[in-house]
Amino acid sequence: MSIKVRYFASLKESVGRSEDELQITYPLTVHAVWQQLNPDFAMPDAVLAAVNMDYVALDVLVLDGDVLAFFPPVTGG
Amino acid sequence: MSIKVRYFASLKESVGRSEDELQITYPLTVHAVWQQLNPDFAMPDAVLAAVNMDYVALDVLVLDGDVLAFFPPVTGG
Amino acid sequence: MYWHFFRRLPEVDVLIRLCEAAVDPWQEIASYQAGLAKLAGKYGATSVFVGSMRDFNQGDDVRSMFLEHYPGMTEKQLQHIVEQAQEQWPILESLVIHRVGLVKPEDVLVVVAVWSAQRGDAFDASRFIMENLKSRAPFWKKEVLASGAERWVEKNTDGYQHQPS
């Protein structure tokens, strides 16, 4: 199973990447995906997550082909 | 003492006049002015009154030189 | 009889205008805002309400409408309403335009615009001005229906009700 992970704004700068591709053999939660990709960087408290452009809770499972995005609180408007 | 009285909108049509001039020898309340000028037409419940272009209660006394206005509920905007 | 305690109001500009001719609200706001050079970069929020005449009311087609008002008192009350808004919210500038006289469906009847640093203040103040205008500014509408019959609009519908004060 392959999932695509994207980072935005200050979080992109913190992790030092804008995208990751992750191959997994069993479903992972959003939070677990973060931990696998960023083993040395605990997820900040305020991080928001979206799967396929909809907000999700961190315990949602990510499925094959999903696009998972992590980003800081939004500040538009 | 002389006071000027004005009527607006539907009330002007009901009383059949747009203005009255009233000579009085002692202070009258707003309500008493109406009664003197319109003895056969009880003041409608919803009537609003203004003295010198500020809203007033019906028991306020009208003074020499005041301009008193009667009108129905406002419907602008 | 009763005492008025006058209070100095902060120096805030407001333009209040009664207008017999048709109003283009967006052009009016753009022009007015172009004159706010001293506030450029200071306001982060502009809240605008535009009320326009519908071609129906209470189930009837409306052909035209006459907007009567009480000259002098209208301006005084609108000024008072805007000053009350200025006391409650840190607004930088306001604009109030109201049509008077004969109006047709689709015509703009009223424009309220408020500029402030933060959006919450602009939202709150513009709504306050509009609701108070509806309940306290001495305007009266007389409709001419499609049938040719005329009728006074007897009350404003809607949300907020404020007593004259």
Next chain:
Amino acid sequence: MYWHFFRRLPEVDVLIRLCEAAVDPWQEIASYQAGLAKLAGKYGATSVFVGSMRDFNQGDDVRSMFLEHYPGMTEKQLQHIVEQAQEQWPILESLVIHRVGLVKPEDVLVVVAVWSAQRGDAFDASRFIMENLKSRAPFWKKEVLASGAERWVEKNTDGYQHQPS
């Protein structure tokens, strides 16, 4: 994993636009409204909010700002927000414009306009859209200060707080 129950929404138009170039909000609204011929005489209320860039924030002079966003998700979330507004208030038409990319002080950042028959609905819906945009649309601001230093804006100030949903 979880079920989506799709609901048919009433047929209401909305234009959502992300814009890299400078926005003239009054011209945009005037143009958009000119295209609403089918609604002429039906709407009695237009409520507009315009957010613009101030030249100061948190006590510092700000020289410019970069607005990053998540292409695709931004449009999806804005559409969703407007649909939620349409479910709650009988609005006839909406317009949402948001700047992206490099912006300067005094530039317009966001425009929200709502047309409805009655004013209460336009007021409520425009504020709902604006507040939800602030908390749910994936935009992020990075400021360049007068000193040349750059900083991410970490949170939106203000009144309403909504959880992402």
